[in-house]
Amino acid sequence: MSAAPPVVLVLDDEELLRESLALFLENFGFIVFQATSAENALALLSGLPCQAVVVDIRLPGMSGLQFIEKAHSLWPQLKFLIYTGSPGVFLSPEVLAAGVTPDNLFTKPATDLSHLARALRRLLTAP
Amino acid sequence: MKVPLRALWARLTGLSITSMLVGIVLLAALPAMTAIIWTGFDARSRAEAEAAYQLSIVSHSLAVAQRTITGQAINLLHSLAAADPVRSRDMPAASVLFASILRERSELSNLFVTDASGRVMASGLPSFMGVDLSDRKYFRDVVEANAASVGDFILGRTTGKPVMVFAVPLHGADGSLAGVLGLSYFLDGYENLLEGLEMPRHARVTLLDHSGRRMVAYPASPGYPLGQPAYPPAWARMRDSAVDEGVFVGPRPTGEAALFSFIRLRLTPDRPPYLTIVITSALSEAYANANALLYRGLALAGLATVLALAIARLAGQAAIGRGLATLGAAAARLAGGDLAARVESSLGALELQQLGRNFNAMADTIETRERQLAEAAKALGKVRNQLNNILESMPSAIIGLDAAGRVTHINAQAVALFGLTRENVVGSDAARSVPFLAEHMPTMEAALRERRSMVLEGMPLRQDGDTHLMNMLFYPLVANGVEGVVIRVDDVTERERLRELMIQTEKMMSVGGLAAGMAHEINNPLGSILQAAQVVEMQLDPAVPANQAAAAQAGVTVEAVRAYLEARKVLKFIAGIREAGVRAAGIVSSMLEFSRQSDSRRAPVDARIMANKSLALAESDYDLKKKYDFRHITVIRNYPDSPVEVVCAATEIEQVLLNLLKNAAHALAVVADPTRKPTITVGIRAQPEAVVITVADNGPGMDEAVRARIFEPFYTTKPPGEGTGLGLSVSYFIIVNNHGGTIRMDSALGQGAVCTITLPRRENA
Numbered sequence: 053m054s055a056a057p058p059v060v061l062v063l064d065d066e067e068l069l070r071e072s073l074a075l076f077l078e079n080f081g082f083i084v085f086q087a088t089s090a091e092n093a094l095a096l097l098s099g100l101p102c103q104a105v106v107v108d109i110r111l112p113g114m115s116g117l118q119f120i121e122k123a124h125s126l127w128p129q130l131k132f133l134i135y136t137g138s139p140g141v142f143l144s145p146e147v148l149a150a151g152v153t154p155d156n157l158f159t160k161p162a163t164d165l166s167h168l169a170r171a172l173r174r175l176l177t178a179p
Numbered sequence: 180m181k182v183p184l185r186a187l188w189a190r191l192t193g194l195s196i197t198s199m200l201v202g203i204v205l206l207a208a209l210p211a212m213t214a215i216i217w218t219g220f221d222a223r224s225r226a227e228a229e230a231a232y233q234l235s236i237v238s239h240s241l242a243v244a245q246r247t248i249t250g251q252a253i254n255l256l257h258s259l260a261a262a263d264p265v266r267s268r269d270m271p272a273a274s275v276l277f278a279s280i281l282r283e284r285s286e287l288s289n290l291f292v293t294d295a296s297g298r299v300m301a302s303g304l305p306s307f308m309g310v311d312l313s314d315r316k317y318f319r320d321v322v323e324a325n326a327a328s329v330g331d332f333i334l335g336r337t338t339g340k341p342v343m344v345f346a347v348p349l350h351g352a353d354g355s356l357a358g359v360l361g362l363s364y365f366l367d368g369y370e371n372l373l374e375g376l377e378m379p380r381h382a383r384v385t386l387l388d389h390s391g392r393r394m395v396a397y398p399a400s401p402g403y404p405l406g407q408p409a410y411p412p413a414w415a416r417m418r419d420s421a422v423d424e425g426v427f428v429g430p431r432p433t434g435e436a437a438l439f440s441f442i443r444l445r446l447t448p449d450r451p452p453y454l455t456i457v458i459t460s461a462l463s464e465a466y467a468n469a470n471a472l473l474y475r476g477l478a479l480a481g482l483a484t485v486l487a488l489a490i491a492r493l494a495g496q497a498a499i500g501r502g503l504a505t506l507g508a509a510a511a512r513l514a515g516g517d518l519a520a521r522v523e524s525s526l527g528a529l530e531l532q533q534l535g536r537n538f539n540a541m542a543d544t545i546e547t548r549e550r551q552l553a554e555a556a557k558a559l560g561k562v563r564n565q566l567n568n569i570l571e572s573m574p575s576a577i578i579g580l581d582a583a584g585r586v587t588h589i590n591a592q593a594v595a596l597f598g599l600t601r602e603n604v605v606g607s608d609a610a611r612s613v614p615f616l617a618e619h620m621p622t623m624e625a626a627l628r629e630r631r632s633m634v635l636e637g638m639p640l641r642q643d644g645d646t647h648l649m650n651m652l653f654y655p656l657v658a659n660g661v662e663g664v665v666i667r668v669d670d671v672t673e674r675e676r677l678r679e680l681m682i683q684t685e686k687m688m689s690v691g692g693l694a695a696g697m698a699h700e701i702n703n704p705l706g707s708i709l710q711a712a713q714v715v716e717m718q719l720d721p722a723v724p725a726n727q728a729a730a731a732q733a734g735v736t737v738e739a740v741r742a743y744l745e746a747r748k749v750l751k752f753i754a755g756i757r758e759a760g761v762r763a764a765g766i767v768s769s770m771l772e773f774s775r776q777s778d779s780r781r782a783p784v785d786a787r788i789m790a791n792k793s794l795a796l797a798e799s800d801y802d803l804k805k806k807y808d809f810r811h812i813t814v815i816r817n818y819p820d821s822p823v824e825v826v827c828a829a830t831e832i833e834q835v836l837l838n839l840l841k842n843a844a845h846a847l848a849v850v851a852d853p854t855r856k857p858t859i860t861v862g863i864r865a866q867p868e869a870v871v872i873t874v875a876d877n878g879p880g881m882d883e884a885v886r887a888r889i890f891e892p893f894y895t896t897k898p899p900g901e902g903t904g905l906g907l908s909v910s911y912f913i914i915v916n917n918h919g920g921t922i923r924m925d926s927a928l929g930q931g932a933v934c935t936i937t938l939p940r941r942e943n944a
Contacts, residue, residue, distance in 0.1 A: 066703055072710035079723050110699060137702035159768075160706035163761045165713055 058176045059083045059101050063093045063119065064108040064135075073106065073135075073165065080169040090114035090122075097123060097130070103176055104131040106168075109138050117147055124150035131175045135168060136160060196503065200495045201488055208484040215480050219473025223466045227438065230465035231426045233379045234440035234458040238424070241384065241456045242442040244372060249446070252345040252362050253327045260349055260360050265292060268357075270301040277303030288335050288342045288363040292349065293318065295356055312361070316389075317346040321359050327446060329453035330363075331388040332406055341366040341394060341405055369395045381464035385409065385457040391418060394454070402432065409457070417441045417455055428462060436462045502526030506538060518546040575667045582627060582662035584609050584620060596640075596668065615640055616666070619651060623664045626653035637671065647672040676923065679887060680915070694770030701767050709760040712753050719744065769905040770892075784829045785822040786863050786870050786938075793836035794861065797844065812847055817862035817873075825870045825938050827918055832938070835910040835922075836861075839874040839934050842906065845897065846878035846932065869920070869940055875933040880926040889924045914938070 060082050064070040067088075074084040085100055087093035090111050097105070105123065109116035120132050124146075132152050134141065137160040143152060156175060158168050194202070259265055259280075264272035270292065277290035281303040291302040297313025312318050320328030330344035342363040351357035366386070373384055373395075385403065386395035391414040396403035408414065410432040416439070417425075423443040431437045437459045443452035463470075505522050512520035521542055526535040570577050576593035580586060586609050594601055597613055610617040619635065626633040635651040652667040718726060721737040730737045744750050794816075798809045840859065847857035855877060862873040881889070881896075888894045890911040895904030907924075914922040919939055926932035 066707065068707040068711055069703065072707070072714040075714050076710065076717060079717055079725065137699040137706060160702040161709045161760060161764045162706065163709060163757075163764060165710060 057081055057083050058103050058173070059085070060172065060176075061085045061087055061093060061096065061100070061102045061105045063087045063090065063105055063111070063116070065089060065111050066108075069108075069160070073168075076165045077106075077169055077172070080166070080173075082169075082172070090116065090119035093119060094122060094126075097127065102130065104133060104172060106133050106135050106172065109134065109136040109141060117141075117144065120150050120152065121146045131178075132156070133168070133172055133175055134158065135162070196495065196499060197492065200491045204484065204487045204491045208480065208487065211483070212477070212480050215476035216473065219469060219476060222469035222472050224469075226465055226467075226469040227428075227462070230379060230438050230460050231440060234382060234438060234460055235424070235426060237376065237378050237382060237384070238440045238442045238456050238458045240376060241373075241458070242424075242444060244376075245386075245444055245454060245456060248364070249329065249345065249444070252364060253347065253446075256327070256345060256347040256360050256362055259290065260347060265301075265349065265360060268300075273301035274303065274305070274308070277301065278305075286365055286368040288338055288340070288365050289361075291361050291363075292358055293361070294358045297359070300358065312359075315344070317344045317361065318359055321346045321348045322356060324450065325356060329446060331390060332392045332394040334406065335363060335365075338365075343394065366395050370397055370399075373397045378458075379460060382458055382460045385459065387414070387417075387455040387457060389451060389453050391455075413439060413457075413459075417443070417457065423452065431459065431461065438462055438465055498527040499531060502528065502531035502535065506531070506534060509538060509542075513542055513545070518542065518549055575669045578609065578613065578616070578666045578668070579656075580609050580623065580664045580666065584623070586612065587663060593668065596670065615649075615668075619653075619666075622651075623653050623666065626655045627662065627664055630655050630657050637675070640670075648675050680921070694767070698767050698771050702764070705760055705764050705767070709757060709764070712757040712760065715753055716750070716757075719750070766905065769909055781826055781828055783824045783826050784832075786825050786872060787816075787818045787823060789829055789833050790816070790818070790836055790861050790863060790872065793833045793840060796833070796837050797840040809844055811857065812844060813856055813858040815858060815860040817860060819863060819865060823863050823865045823870050825940050827938060828913075831913045831917060835913050835936070836872070836874065838906040838910045842934075843874060843876035843878065843932075846876050849879055866937075870938050872936045872938070873933055874936075875931060877931040880928050880930040880932050882928050886924055886926050890922070 058081075060077060062070055062074045062077070062084055064073070064086075065088055070086050070088070074086050077084045085096060085102065087096050091113055093105065096102075105120075107116040107120060111119070114122070116134065116136065120134075123130055123132070132150055133156045134152060135158045141157060143154070143157070156171060158171070162168055191202070192199075259276075262273075262276065263269075264276050273292055280290055281287055287303075289302060289304045289307055291304075291307055291312075292300050293312050294300050297311050297315075297318050299307050299310045299312060302308050315330055315333075317328045317330035320330075325348050327345065327347045330346065333342060333344065334340065335342045343366055344361055344363045346359050346361040348356050349358040349360050369386070378384070383400075383403070384395065384397040385393055387409050388394050391409045393403060393405050393407055393409060396405060410430070413429045413431070416427055416429060420441070420443075423445070424441060426438065426440045428436055429439050438461075440458045442456045444454040444456065445452050505526055509520045509522045521539050522535045524532060524535060526532050570588070570590045571592075573590065574592065576596045577588070577590040578586060578593050579588035586604050586607060589599070589601055589604050593599070594604075597615060599613065604612045610620050616623070619638070622633050622635060632655065633653040635649075635653075638649045638651055640647045640649050648671050650669045650671045652669075654665045654667070656663040656665060717723065719737065719741055720726060721741065726737045730740060741750070794814060840861075843859045847859070858877050860873070860875045862871075862875070864871040864873075885896060890907050891904075892908040893904040894908075897904075911922055914920045914936055921935075921937045923935045924932060925935065
């Protein structure tokens with residue numbers, strides 16, 4: 053924790069989920085911003101020093117996967133972790149190119165958010 | 180009368196053709212013979228008439244000659260009576276005159292004059308003088324009739340030759356009889372006369388005097404002596420005849436029949452006949468010609484008949500006999516089975532040729548029939564073979580029964596299915612020889628009675644300890660008067676199983692689709708619940724600095740809040756919320772398995788290693804340990820020594836095996852029987868195209884109702900909360916949908932349970 057706390061963005065349209073996750077990650081030592089839609093997230097990212105985004109797939113407007121493609125093209129250093137209620141997400145080559153691996157794919161409901169939090173930390177410390 | 184005629188007719192028509200032909204020829208010859216014989220007899224009668232005519236002509240000629248002689252003699256006597264010496268009774272002069280006349284007329288024997296007493300007074304022959312002639316017939320006749328008369332047969336007193344005497348009366352001046360003037364005539368003169376006469380050959384001329392004695396017999400013959408009475412029968416007929424001339428057939432003295440023509444001569448019609456002229460001819464002679472004709476005719480007819488017989492025989496032989504013999508031989512060959520027997524066309528008569536052609540046509544027909552029959556039999560045999568082949572190659576067991584319930588046919592499948600031998604079954608009572616059919620005989624009878632097919636489905640047949648399900652079709656045979664029933668038995672066990680599986684699969688698919696749709700909707704709120712609960716717990720954690728800060732701001736301590744929440748059991752409820760949420764999440768995630776395409780990598784793995792991994796997991800399973808300690812269960816591994824490779828997603832198969840092991844352990848935990856050692860047997864068998872993995876337990880087993888639903892989602896026999904009812908259905912999905920294999924549960928109450936998994940060895944899904 054000596055280094056500056058990592059800054060992440062939680063993108064989810066469901067408020068309770070988004071806030072509880074954000075709260076949990078804050079307690080875990082992250083600086084957490086919240087976005088309610090992909091468009092909203094893109095707008096926020098342009099002004100925030102986020103290092104990673106926790107992405108829900110099913111969103112109003114642009115989908116989570118489209119968001120990843122778009123965001124990756126804008127900020128290639130940005131890391132992504134998918135947290136979705138949809139089973140059987142298909143990881144397209146573009147999404148894989150953005151560094152999303154099956155290890156960074158979590159399905160709702162998470163029985164213990166600490167798994168997700170640890171995965172997020174690993175993602176950010178990875179080279 | 181009729182019957183013998185018919186018998187005769189039958190005998191006649193039953194004769195051989197040769198005999199018939201002879202008969203026909205003879206019958207044909209009969210009219211000719213009759214005609215010839217009739218002509219012969221006719222000729223004979225005409226010859227007889229001709230002879231009679233000729234004889235009567237001769238007799239008339241003789242009669243005319245005789246009358247002339249008699250007339251001349253009487254005239255001569257009348258002339259001499261008027262002559263001077265006689266008229267003057269100058270006897271010596273009369274004698275001289277008579278002598279001179281005798282010299283002139285050699286046919287005269289004598290001329291003489293008697294006195295009234297019959298004494299010869301004058302005579303041409305001196306020796307005759309003085310002879311008393313009063314006893315002579317002619318003298319008595321003249322005296323009696325006072326007219327001319329003719330004497331009977333006498334021999335000349337001086338000459339000794341037969342003579343005939345004519346006499347006339349001499350009257351005195353007073354007209355009284357003074358004497359008799361007589362003339363004797365040599366009868367041998369007749370012969371000259373007769374010789375000059377044209378007479379039929381063989382004719383015999385006889386002159387008879389008034390008493391029937393022969394005066395002349397020509398030609399002379401010792402059998403006809405002169406002066407002797409004629410043959411009395413013939414003479415009697417001539418003497419007694421009503422008329423003076425006639426023709427009749429009578430016997431000759433020699434006995435032969437002869438034709439008699441006679442004429443009786445009288446000097447005057449009122450006086451008795453003085454002479455009878457008789458001409459005879461033997462009938463044989465008269466008939467000779469006719470007979471010769473007849474015999475010749477008969478001989479010719481006979482010869483013609485014989486010739487006709489010979490020709491008939493030859494011609495019959497040529498026209499009929501040979502043909503018939505040929506036909507007969509051919510018919511015999513045909514009857515003997517030589518169907519190629521034919522006759523050539525040259526059989527003889529037209530009818531026979533026709534017969535021959537008909538025979539050939541008949542033989543052709545028979546041969547064709549025979550061939551058709553043979554072909555039909557061959558075709559029938561072929562059809563029978565085909566039918567047999569069809570029956571034998573059918574997958575169904577086929578048993579044919581007659582109306583009495585006896586087995587008429589049984590195919591190989593039926594023999595195999597019921598473990599029978601064909602020889603023992605065919606012809607025997609079906610209910611006895613095929614025990615399975617015994618209880619179904621009423622159905623068979625009903626099918627026969629109602630003439631409609633009957634179906635029994637899913638009839639259980641115990642076989643080697645297994646129960647197989649049979650569908651039975653009873654089909655009544657009522658065509659062509661054949662009564663019986665064909666029973667088709669199909670083992671539908673496998674089909675039923677497949678059907679079960681298909682239903683299962685469909686159920687799973689619908690559950691999968693539903694789950695996929697639901698999952699997201701449920702997962703999000705579930706996520707909210709779980710996350711919120713976790714965050715609530717986290718916010719009550721005294722170790723979190725932000726919590727202490729917030730509590731201080733509120734004038735409480737985190738510890739105090741926790742103590743309160745502890746006392747009011749709020750923390751316990753929050754933990755309960757999390758736990759329930761986790762369980763719900765598990766169910767949803769299991770349900771998602773139904774729709775998820777296997778995304779695990781497929782790779783060749785050793786089935787033994789997979790099984791061992793699953794066993795290890797089961798032994799360390801936390802849930803299992805709670806109630807059913809795996810260490811109390813004997814595990815038997817029936818593995819081959821060598822690796823059993825199968826291409827699959829190893830983690831999925833391991834999950835399936837774990838499920839099965841858990842189920843087995845649960846089942847074994849129920850058993851309270853201390854004598855039975857709880858055992859799980861894991862078997863692995865390598866087949867050419869598949870690997871078979873079995874997990875068997877010796878637990879309580881299950882009944883059919885349970886077994887049938889065992890793979891259904893949410894079907895569970897465990898108490899609520901202990902099982903989701905998804906384990907086996909997920910296993911089913913993994914094996915059937917993801918790996919193209921099969922999974923089957925076999926069990927019965929008290930028999931334990933065996934789950935059999937068959938996995939294709941190569942990836943094919």
